[in-house]
Amino acid sequence: MNLFLFYQVYTEEFFRKTLEYLIKNRIFAKTDIKKHMSYLKIPIDLKSAVSGKLERCSYEESIAQQIMLLIVSRYGEVVGKENYGSVIWELEFSQLVKISDWENKVQESLLQAITTYEERLKDISVSVALSEIDDENKKETHVRRKAQIAVRGKIISTDQPFYFSTLVYISPLSQ
Numbered sequence: 001m002n003l004f005l006f007y008q009v010y011t012e013e014f015f016r017k018t019l020e021y022l023i024k025n026r027i028f029a030k031t032d033i034k035k036h037m038s039y040l041k042i043p044i045d046l047k048s049a050v051s052g053k054l055e056r057c058s059y060e061e062s063i064a065q066q067i068m069l070l071i072v073s074r075y076g077e078v079v080g081k082e083n084y085g086s087v088i089w090e091l092e093f094s095q096l097v098k099i100s101d102w103e104n105k106v107q108e109s110l111l112q113a114i115t116t117y118e119e120r121l122k123d124i125s126v127s128v129a130l131s132e133i134d135d136e137n138k139k140e141t142h143v144r145r146k147a148q149i150a151v152r153g154k155i156i157s158t159d160q161p162f163y164f165s166t167l168v169y170i171s172p173l174s175q
Contacts, residue, residue: 041065060155063120064164067151070113071168084117086110088147088170103128106147114151121153121162133169145170 039062041055048054057065073085087109091102107128114124129148151164 039065042069059120059157060162063118063155063162066118067114067164068166070110070117071149071166081117084113086113088168099130103130106130106149110149110151114153120156122156124151124153126151 039057039059041057041061042065044054070084071086071088074089075085075087076082078084087105091097091105097105107126110128111124111126114121114126118124127148127150131146131148133144133146147168147170149166149168151162153162154160155162
C-alpha cells in the first residue's frame with residue numbers, strides 16, 4: 001500500500017473526528033474550522049517530516065489532493081476502505097470496452113468515491129473524456145490513452161465553487 005495514501009486518508013479521518021468533538025463540545029464554532037485547520041501537502045518529504053518541518057497546503061489544495069488520490073488509487077488499496085479509489089485501474093488493460101462505456105464507468109466510479117470520501121464538497125459533478133494519442137518516433141509508434149477528468153462542486157463551508165481538472169495517461173501501451 002502507498003504510505004502517502006495511507007497517511008492522507010487516516011490523518012484526515014483523525015482530523016475530522018477531532019473537529020467533530022471540538023464542535024460538539026463548543027470549543028470552537030464550525031465557521032472557525034478553516035482558520036484553525038492545517039492540511040499536509042503530499043507527497044510528504046520524510047526527511048522534512050523527521051525534522052518536524054512538514055509542508056502545508058490550502059483547504060482547496062487539500063480537496064484537490066484527496067480527489068487525485070481517489071483517481072490514482074485502486075479499489076482495495078486502503079485497508080478498511082475497500083471502495084476507496086476508482087475503477088480506472090480495473091479497466092486499464094481492457095481493450096474490449098467501448099470508449100463511451102469506459103468514460104461512463106469511470107465517471108460513475110469517481111462520482112461515488114468523491115461523494116463518499118470528500119465530505120467538504122457538495123453538488124458534485126464529474127466529467128471524463130478518453131482520447132488516444134499517437135506518439136511517433138523514428139523507430140516505433142506508441143499508442144497511449146489520455147483521460148481528461150474534471151470535477152466541479154461547491155465547498156460546503158464557504159459555498160464557493162470548486163473546480164479540479166487533471167490528465168491521466170493510461171493504457172497497456174503507456175510508457
